[in-house]
Amino acid sequence: MIGRVPRSIGEVVDAHLCSGCGTCAYLEPGRLAMVDVPSVGLRPLPIVGVTGGPVRGAALQACPGRGLEHRPGDLTGAPLDGEWGPVLEVYECWAVDPELRFRGSSGGAVGALAAHALAAGTAVGVLHTRASAADPLRNEATLSRTRDDVLAGAGSRYAPASPCAALDQVEDAEGPSVVIGKPCDIAGARSAANLRPQLAEKVALTIAIFCAGTPSTHATADVIRHLGGDPAEVVRVDYRGEGWPGLFRARSAYGTSRSTTYAQAWGRLSRHRQWRCMICPDHSGQFADVSVGDPWYRQPVEGEAGRSLLLVRTERGRAAVQAAFRDGALEGVPLDPARISQSQPSLLAAQRSVWGRVLALRLVAVRAPSYRGMRTFRAWMRLGVRERVASIAGTVRRVGRRRLFRAEAR
Numbered sequence: 001m002i003g004r005v006p007r008s009i010g011e012v013v014d015a016h017l018c019s020g021c022g023t024c025a026y027l028e029p030g031r032l033a034m035v036d037v038p039s040v041g042l043r044p045l046p047i048v049g050v051t052g053g054p055v056r057g058a059a060l061q062a063c064p065g066r067g068l069e070h071r072p073g074d075l076t077g078a079p080l081d082g083e084w085g086p087v088l089e090v091y092e093c094w095a096v097d098p099e100l101r102f103r104g105s106s107g108g109a110v111g112a113l114a115a116h117a118l119a120a121g122t123a124v125g126v127l128h129t130r131a132s133a134a135d136p137l138r139n140e141a142t143l144s145r146t147r148d149d150v151l152a153g154a155g156s157r158y159a160p161a162s163p164c165a166a167l168d169q170v171e172d173a174e175g176p177s178v179v180i181g182k183p184c185d186i187a188g189a190r191s192a193a194n195l196r197p198q199l200a201e202k203v204a205l206t207i208a209i210f211c212a213g214t215p216s217t218h219a220t221a222d223v224i225r226h227l228g229g230d231p232a233e234v235v236r237v238d239y240r241g242e243g244w245p246g247l248f249r250a251r252s253a254y255g256t257s258r259s260t261t262y263a264q265a266w267g268r269l270s271r272h273r274q275w276r277c278m279i280c281p282d283h284s285g286q287f288a289d290v291s292v293g294d295p296w297y298r299q300p301v302e303g304e305a306g307r308s309l310l311l312v313r314t315e316r317g318r319a320a321v322q323a324a325f326r327d328g329a330l331e332g333v334p335l336d337p338a339r340i341s342q343s344q345p346s347l348l349a350a351q352r353s354v355w356g357r358v359l360a361l362r363l364v365a366v367r368a369p370s371y372r373g374m375r376t377f378r379a380w381m382r383l384g385v386r387e388r389v390a391s392i393a394g395t396v397r398r399v400g401r402r403r404l405f406r407a408e409a410r
Contacts, residue, residue, distance in 0.1 A: 005370045006066050008054035013043055014407035015367035016275040017065040020214065021181070022141075022165025023188030024059035027195070031055055034162040036138060037410055038217040041274045042160040045410065062191035064184045065276050070286070070373035079337035082375050083351065085286025089312040090340060091321070092295050093332025094305065097147075103154040105241050106294045107308035109330060110180060110207055111154045113290065113320060115147040116329035117178050122320070123204040124175035128153050129161040136237050137220045141166035143177065155241040156209070158269050159220050164188045167199060176204035182211040183285040184276075190287045205320050208285020210293030210309075212347060213277030215269040223268050224250045227258040239265065244306035245294070275402060279361070279395075281354045281374045283347040284340075289317030295335075297342035309335075309343050349387075355380035356391030364396060366404050 006012040009024050009032065020042035025032045031052060032044040044055075060066060075082035095101040095108030097115065104111055117123035125143040130153030132138040139161040144150050163181045167189060170177045179189050186208040193200035221231040233252040240246040240262045248265030251257045285291030295309040310332070312318045324330040341348050355376040361368035380388060399405060 008056050012065045016408045019065045019184040019276045020160050021185045021188040022162030023062045023192050025165040026167040027059040034165045042162045058195050064187040067370035084340050086313045087311050090335040090337050091310040091332045092335050093310050093330050094307050105156040106306040109292050109308035109310050112329045114150045114178050116324045123178045125173050125177035128180040143169040156239045158239045170202050171199045176202050178205045180207045183208050183282045187287040206288045208288035208291040210284050213273035215272040219269045219272035229258045244300045279357045281376050289314045295343045297339050352379040352383050353391040357395040360392045360395035
């Protein structure tokens with residue numbers, strides 16, 4: 001079948017559709033392990049010495065690389081015709097805790113919600129991503145249990161991360177936990193929870209971070225080398241934060257520090273994004289309870305403290321956000337939902353191009369994901385004729401340039 005949907009986890013990886021979330025490794029821990037392929041991203045590879053056929057079943061069913069689906073009714077009443085998924089409320093807000101706000105990528109709302117859940121006793125842990133203790137260019141998932149641990153992991157990490165591979169820590173915890181991740185991570189975690197009731201009862205809240213795509217490990221090394229540094233000597237990397245949006249900073253073991261603006265760093269990092277991110281209809285965490293991004297509808301003033309754009313998507317999310325406001329963990333003001341599109345024009349344009357890009361893949365017989373109930377066609381039709389044609393023709397060119405007809409390198 002032309003451009004058919006992958007029928008195993010191996011086919012997902014071979015077709016360049018893996019997002020690296022780690023959901024399949026959580027569901028099949030005896031068969032798959034997440035391994036960093038530095039030029040591509042984290043990938044679920046078969047465990048050496050383990051025999052067996054293709055990995056399908058629950059792991060494939062939960063895979064966000066294979067597809068995403070909104071169930072009937074999910075987008076009923078959603079503002080902006082559902083382009084940003086379910087949205088109950090929108091806020092521009094910030095953490096009251098000055099350290100969380102300073103270390104955060106924008107206003108520290110993610111850290112504030114996580115720390116508040118721990119303090120209020122609604123969660124015993126927070127599953128999130130932080131820099132690897134062994135290699136600062138790489139990430140690791142951790143289950144934090146204190147505000148200080150949440151603070152230590154605050155800030156964006158524009159490098160491969162597989163938080164869902166550590167969902168077993170959530171499942172084994174003595175009580176519920178907050179789960180933080182990229183949109184694909186949260187979609188995978190939600191699907192896994194739907195398949196495993198024992199996980200579902202341990203998830204207190206899901207928080208998604210707006211995402212324009214995941215660069216490879218080589219991407220971070222490329223930025224450091226561009227700044228005149230040696231990636232092998234770096235002991236700490238901050239992609240942004242400590243200001244809004246803050247600087248990219250790389251500190252060496254010898255105490256030297258090299259930095260550049262967030263925009264300049266992202267310009268280089270974004271060249272190395274994995275293919276699955278280029279055909280993603282969800283850059284804002286539509287399957288989360290709460291999602292958080294930047295309120296770029298206006299440019300921040302030099303030296304201004306950060307602010308977060310916060311979308312409440314579920315009643316569980318609304319309860320968590322209202323409790324954080326009530327208890328003084330968050331401050332902010334409500335926003336008109338129209339501010340979402342005004343804040344994220346690049347993500348909006350990318351989402352609107354997805355239907356044409358997926359159509360192009362199917363036309364040239366390259367495997368493509370399945371998106372159901374995501375309103376991708378409606379979004380595509382909002383583009384001008386020239387943009388619609390470009391979404392198809394540009395993708396056909398990328399198929400050849402990125403060799404998408406060949407299995408992804410491992």
